[in-house]
Amino acid sequence: MKSKQxxxxxxxxxxxxxxxxxxVRTEMAVDAHPGQxxxxxxxxxxxxxxxxxxICDVNEDRTQLRLVYRAGGNGTREIATYAxxxxxxxxxxxxxxxxxxxxQGKKVILLGGGIGIPPMLNLAKELxxxxxxxxxxxxxxxxxxxxxxxxxxxxxxxxxxxxGSAGTKGTVIDAMNAENVTGDVVCxxxxxxxxxxxxxxxxxxxxxxxISLEERMACGVGACLGCVTKTKEKDEHTHVNNTRICVExxxxxxxxxxx
Amino acid sequence: xNTKVTIAGIELKNPVMTAxxxxxxxxxxxxxxxxxxxxAIVTKGVADKPWEGNPTPRVAEVYGGMLNAIGLxxxxxxxxxxxxxxxLEKYDVxxxxxxxxxxxxxxxxxVEKLNNSKAAMYEINVSCPNVKQGALAxxxxxxxxxxxxxxxxxxxxxxxxxxxxxxxxxxxxxALAAEAGGADAVSLINTLIGMKIDIERKCFVLANKTGGxxxxxxxxxxxxxxxxxxxxxxIPVIGMGGIATGEDAIEFLMAGATAISVGTMxxxxxxxxxxxxxxxxxxxxxKGVEDIHELIxxx
Ligand SMILES: Cc1cc2nc3c(=O)[nH]c(=O)nc-3n(C[C@H](O)[C@H](O)[C@H](O)COP(=O)(O)OP(=O)(O)OC[C@H]3O[C@@H](n4cnc5c(N)ncnc54)[C@H](O)[C@@H]3O)c2cc1C
Ligand SMILES: Cc1cc2nc3c(=O)[nH]c(=O)nc-3n(C[C@H](O)[C@H](O)[C@H](O)COP(=O)(O)O)c2cc1C
Ligand code: FES
Numbered sequence: 001m002k003s004k005q006x007x008x009x010x011x012x013x014x015x016x017x018x019x020x021x022x023x024v025r026t027e028m029a030v031d032a033h034p035g036q037x038x039x040x041x042x043x044x045x046x047x048x049x050x051x052x053x054x055i056c057d058v059n060e061d062r063t064q065l066r067l068v069y070r071a072g073g074n075g076t077r078e079i080a081t082y083a084x085x086x087x088x089x090x091x092x093x094x095x096x097x098x099x100x101x102x103x104q105g106k107k108v109i110l111l112g113g114g115i116g117i118p119p120m121l122n123l124a125k126e127l128x129x130x131x132x133x134x135x136x137x138x139x140x141x142x143x144x145x146x147x148x149x150x151x152x153x154x155x156x157x158x159x160x161x162x163x164g165s166a167g168t169k170g171t172v173i174d175a176m177n178a179e180n181v182t183g184d185v186v187c188x189x190x191x192x193x194x195x196x197x198x199x200x201x202x203x204x205x206x207x208x209x210x211i212s213l214e215e216r217m218a219c220g221v222g223a224c225l226g227c228v229t230k231t232k233e234k235d236e237h238t239h240v241n242n243t244r245i246c247v248e249x250x251x252x253x254x255x256x257x258x259x
Numbered sequence: 260x261n262t263k264v265t266i267a268g269i270e271l272k273n274p275v276m277t278a279x280x281x282x283x284x285x286x287x288x289x290x291x292x293x294x295x296x297x298x299a300i301v302t303k304g305v306a307d308k309p310w311e312g313n314p315t316p317r318v319a320e321v322y323g324g325m326l327n328a329i330g331l332x333x334x335x336x337x338x339x340x341x342x343x344x345x346x347l348e349k350y351d352v353x354x355x356x357x358x359x360x361x362x363x364x365x366x367x368x369x370v371e372k373l374n375n376s377k378a379a380m381y382e383i384n385v386s387c388p389n390v391k392q393g394a395l396a397x398x399x400x401x402x403x404x405x406x407x408x409x410x411x412x413x414x415x416x417x418x419x420x421x422x423x424x425x426x427x428x429x430x431x432x433x434a435l436a437a438e439a440g441g442a443d444a445v446s447l448i449n450t451l452i453g454m455k456i457d458i459e460r461k462c463f464v465l466a467n468k469t470g471g472x473x474x475x476x477x478x479x480x481x482x483x484x485x486x487x488x489x490x491x492x493x494i495p496v497i498g499m500g501g502i503a504t505g506e507d508a509i510e511f512l513m514a515g516a517t518a519i520s521v522g523t524m525x526x527x528x529x530x531x532x533x534x535x536x537x538x539x540x541x542x543x544x545x546k547g548v549e550d551i552h553e554l555i556x557x558x
Contacts, residue, residue, distance in 0.1 A: 001290050004528055041527070048474060048527050049320045075320075091529075216316045218325060219526040221291070223283035225303075225332045226318035238334045239309045247287075 002221060004041075004091045010064055011084050016144035019115075020080050021056075022067045028092045029062045034100070034123035035212060035251040038065065038092035039220045042075040050091050051075050052217050052246075054119035054189070057150070068118035068147065094220050095250045098123055098187060098210060103132050106184040110155065111172045111198060113139040113190025117147055119212060120189060124154035135181055139172040139190065173197050183207070187251075192259065199254040209254035215245045222247035230258035260543055261550040262536075264298070264517050266495045267418030267443035269353050269379050271298035271518060274551065275508065275536045278499050278522030279304055279357035279382060279422070280329065284343035285350075291529035294350045296536060298518060302343065304359035304384050307368040309335040314466040319455045324474025324501070325523055326453050328467035331359050331387055336369045344376055353379035355420065359387060363397075363410050374416040381417055383408075386424030386449035387471075398424040398449075401436035408440025418443035420497065425484055426452050434488040434496075446497035446520070447488060448481045474523040475501040482514050489515020489556055503531065505538015512539075515556040 007026035015021050028038060032055045039050025057066035071080040082088060108127055112120040117138055127134050136155040138148065143165035151157045159167025160175035168175035171194060175181075188198040189212035202209035215227040228242040233256070235243035241258070243249070262273040276299040282288055285300045294300065312332025319326045333339070339356075347354045356378045360366035370381055385398035385407060397407045404421070412419055421437035423430055425448040434445050450471025455464040481500025489496045498516030502508055503524045511519045524531040539551070548554060 003291055004530070045475070046322045047320060048323070048523070049318075049325060050526075216318045218318045218327065218523075219281075219283075219287070221283075221287050221529070223287040223303075224281065224318065224327070224526065225312060225329050226315075226327060228312070228315060228317070228332070238332055239338055240311045240332065240334075242311060242332060 002092065002094065004089055006087050007090050009082055009084050009086045009088060012082060015068065015146040018071050019146050020069055020071060022069070022079070022082075023059070023064050024067065024088065024090065025064050026090060028090060029058050029065045032058050032065055032093050033097035034126050035097035035119060036093045036095045037250065038067070038090045038094060039217075040067070040079055041089040041091070042078045044078055047075050047078070049218055050220055051079065052094070052220060054212070055093070055122055056118035056147075057122050057125070070115045091220055094246055096248065098251050100126055100130060100132075103127060103185055104130060106132065107182070108132055108134045109176070109181055109183040109186045110134055110136040111139070111186060111188040111190065111194075112136070113172055113188075113194040114141065116188070116190030116194070116212070120187070121147060121150055121154070123187060124151060128154050135183065137172045137175050137181065139175070139194070140166070171197065173201055185210070188212070196259055199259065202254055210251050211254050211257075212250045213245050213252060213257065213259070214250065217246055220246045231256055232258055260540065260548070261552075262540060262543070264551060266497070266517060267380065269418065271353065273298045273536050273539065274512065274518040275532050275539070276355070276497065276518055276520045277301050277525065277532060278520035279384065281522040281525050284339070285347050286343065288525065288529050292533055294352055296533050297352050299353045299355050299379070300347060300350075301355040301357055301382055301520060302339075302347075303333060304331045304357045304387070305333050305336050305339045305369060306331065306359050307336055307365050309333065309338070316465055317467070319464040319470065321453065321455055321472065321476070323476030324472055326455055326465060326470030326472055327450070328465045328470035330467065333359070336372050340372065340376055344378065348377050355380045355382050357382045357384055357422070359384045363407055366407070366411055367414055370411055370415050374414070378417060380420055380443070381411075381415060382420040382422050382446055383411055384422050384449070386422050386426075398433065399427055401432050404433055405436040405440040408437050408442050412441040420444040420446050422449055423447040423488070424449050425480065430484045431487045431491045434492045438492045438494050442494060444495040444497060445488060445492065446499065448477070448484055448500045451477055451480065473500070475503050477501045478507060482510050485511055485516050486514040502535060503527075505535050505540075505542055508535050508539055509542050509554060512551070512554045513556070513558045517555055
């Protein structure tokens with residue numbers, strides 16, 4: 001069940017310049033699923049809207065959620081100042097998440113680009129638990145390889161950096177080609193150009209791709225119709241070629257959306 | 260203590276309603292707040308056919324509020340009557356259906372279909388700033404507004420609320436025109452036209468360039484407009500614009516509103532409507548107010 005709830009910050013640290021890792025104690029951890037997200041409300045009343053942040057990890061006894069985010073704008077910069085013990089309001093758990101049953105017995109390639117890296121961690125972990133073989137390709141700007149050590153525990157990991165300071169120089173697709181990565185299914189989260197490239201790549205190789213989309217959100221629960229993406233077919237909710245990322249997504253089979 | 264109010268013969272258990280477009284069809288929020296606590300539910304604008312809406316980005320945050328340019332994406336009245344209305348009928352709450360259209364005929368088509376439904380009232384959106392043709396045009400010219408109201412009233416078998424735009428020189432004149440056209444009530448304000456520019460990327464934040472401004476920052480403008488309108492017309496006024504608390508709602512009631520709607524703040528806290536209703540009661544208790552009518556238009 002979705003709700004707005006008070007959560008307590010268990011720990012908060014900087015992983016790389018501008019990238020923060022936040023563990024929050026919340027009941028939402030009980031049924032959080034890879035690919036889903038929560039809304040974090042800033043406290044400053046001039047900033048009203050929740051910031052959608054993906055679930056990066058869930059602790060062993062499912063009492064805490066980990067959120068890894070980039071402090072870019074005013075709201076996330078405010079959130080970056082919160083200390084352990086402080087309270088914060090969350091809206092969640094939001095979105096559909098990945099359907100892990102469809103990946104059973106397949107070889108899954110996980111692709112994370114930039115701030116699209118965090119949600120792939122929880123996915124890698126859950127896939128490992130159900131015995132699904134994965135290989136993860138992480139794309140960074142430079143050699144500040146945040147979360148890499150966490151991924152090493154869950155999956156085989158390859159690195160791409162735009163400046164060539166670690167791994168393959170270039171994008172996650174460049175790294176896949178350079179290392180001859182193959183699989184049956186691709187799951188990807190990252191900037192739009194990367195997702196478009198992944199969609200094309202999967203089409204060419206005849207693979208199924210699941211991509212996680214981003215859009216500006218107001219309600220997060222399907223009420224405002226702010227966060228839509230174009231779809232090939234008419235959508236169930238409004239019967240037009242637009243569907244809500246916050247409810248029907250953020251994870252979509254790439255062939256379904258027109259990006 | 261009495262919190263019941265009546266609009267066009269329809270009794271509301273309290274004056275707290277949802278603002279159209281901020282509460283979906285009610286379904287979206289039904290697991291997060293008790294719909295039975297509402298005075299009425301106002302649904303998202305519905306047209307005679309499905310509407311695609313505008314390109315994204317459709318929403319933006321601004322100081323103390325937000326901009327939206329959804330463009331009235333909606334599934335059309337047929338799907339609405341098959342799926343959304345039956346869902347709402349399970350609750351003990353009057354349903355006010357917000358209606359949009361590009362032409363008078365389109366408004367009338369929707370109203371005609373809804374005449375055979377359990378909807379309690381219609382709210383006619385002649386004030387959406389985000390749709391290229393029509394919509395706002397009906398709400399910015401007093402003569403056109405009066406004619407539109409008349410045409411809809413001629414076929415409507417339920418009370419008609421005309422929803423007014425604040426983007427006019429005199430909202431009072433528009434309210435008088437709606438009243439002259441036979442409207443049973445007016446609601447205001449719809450959103451104010453705004454704009455936000457991304458100075459880093461040197462572009463508009465919204466794909467539509469402009470969007471409707473709503474949220475706590477617009478409240479003083481809305482209260483003033485409700486006051487102006489309530490003192491000009493004899494029909495009931497439904498007030499909205501930035502309501503977040505019971506105290507905010509009381510301001511609107513004192514300005515002359517018979518009922519109020521909560522819009523943007525539903526996004527910030529799905530329980531806002533319930534908290535506003537509680538806040539009104541707490542105020543009445545504290546001030547020894549026996550009947551909410553003592554507050555309406557009391558300043
Ligand atoms: C489903 C989903 C999952 C996400 N997961 C993560 C994550 O795990 N880690 C992370 O760092 N970021 C994530 N993002 C992006 C994150 O939501 C934005 O970076 C953040 O909202 C920006 O807020 P701000 O206060 O920094 O910027 P401001 O400029 O103050 O934001 C103003 C408004 O615009 C919205 N906004 C600005 N940029 C974006 C954006 N890129 N996407 C959506 N809304 C935006 C804000 O939410 C706010 O409403 C996710 C976005 C979505 C939609
Ligand atoms: C996202 C969004 C969608 C809206 N959609 C509609 C609509 O479909 N029809 C309508 O009459 N008003 C619509 N409105 C206007 C609201 O009903 C309300 O008049 C306005 O937002 C002011 O109230 P608020 O400040 O409490 O949000 C919309 C407002 C928002 C923020
Ligand atoms: S954010 Fe409101 S519908 Fe998705």
